[in-house]
Amino acid sequence: MTETAERLAAVQARIRAAEAQYRRAAGSVTLLAVSKTKPVEAIRDAMAAGQSAFGENYVQEARDKQDALGADTTAEWHFIGPLQSNKTKLVAPHFDWVHSVEREKIARRLSEQRPDGLPPLNVCLQVNVSGEDSKSGVAPDHVPALADAVAALPRLRLRGLMCIPAPAEGFDAQRAPFRALRELLESLQRSGLELDTLSMGMSGDLEAAVAEGSTMVRVGTDIFGPRDYPATT
Template sequence: MDIPQNLQRVQARLRSAEQRYGRAPGSVQLLAVSKTQPVEALRAALEAGQRAFGENYLQEALDKQQALAGQGAEWHFIGALQSNKTRDVAAHFDWCHTVDRLKIARRLSQQRPDDKPPLNICIQVNVSGEASKAGVAPAETAELATQIAELPGLRLRGLMALPAPAEGFSAQRRPLAALRELQQTLVSSGLALDTLSMGMSGDLEAAVAEGSTIVRVGTAIFGPRRAAQAQG
């Protein structure tokens, strides 16, 4: 598995999409989804210039952070977040993309260490209305965003979504457009939001076309995902 070459391919695809859809060069950040990947794979990505890594499983992520301490990695928590995980997420991550309840946001706020900058927060929105997916309903997002924006120790940056898989470019764009329009509504109401975390390997171009600022890519960088061990 040639991780540096894979990163080059994904970055080229990203830059091409930026150009095609009138986005400023470098305006979309690549988040390398590294869950279940070994430390050696992340180290290879770091050596190739990748800095932002997305992790779903807390204990696995903490082990990787310890192994890679001091190497300039930026850590994004992108997994399901229960109350018993908030202390470690607040203490050890730079971003959390999966906040969908005020209770979780309050715990992150209370538990963010005073010597760290505010934790960057994205609200996860269930933009496709899937019963099996986490996320706040679009109609309830504005109230939650207003409440989170007032919490100390946090910086509300924007919205995140995992839309239902869709075939075809137009079908992929529809839920992403809905998330962008929701964010624009929140900005119009006075919230200072600058982030749309949306788009993965299969819909990267559609996400860039609809204004994504962070795309989350795993397999195209690291290869097939390893079986997850029991995670805490």
């Protein structure tokens, strides 16, 4: 077993244990392996160990990896980084998910540039739950209007919400922003939107996220180790 496979198995065990502890249905939390800045060989190792969903932050780096892996790969590609207008043309046809939609303009470009022959692009709205000036994401108060606008766009399927909260000390403090995101999702569901995804939780706080209803945790370091080469845009 490769080191990547061993790390992957350990993270999966953490997720299953958290599901059991917090009375979540077994298998209800998906693992997204964040492979940004990692070489293609690491992705191949993870795929050989059964991992299929991979998250990337940098468009050109991701496209290079996709080309290296070839068209026959069964990988599911998730774009999770900040998305600029000039990058949507590359993201729309080459990814299965975008987790970081925070503006209607970006959503409209993704919708217009998604090829007709592909299924709708799954999208999440990134919410700045901690109110940090340095963080991307739409303010919670603005989420309902943006959600309605995005849900109406063709070629997109609005799936839910994503957040990257400020680091917090202690389990209860970690849970608080995840609880806020879950409650926001529930309010959108009550308004009639059919949403099923809470993309929240990373290496250091995935148990707190699972406790508050995460359906997808994004883990990089605990699977692939620390960043080991410069990122590209």
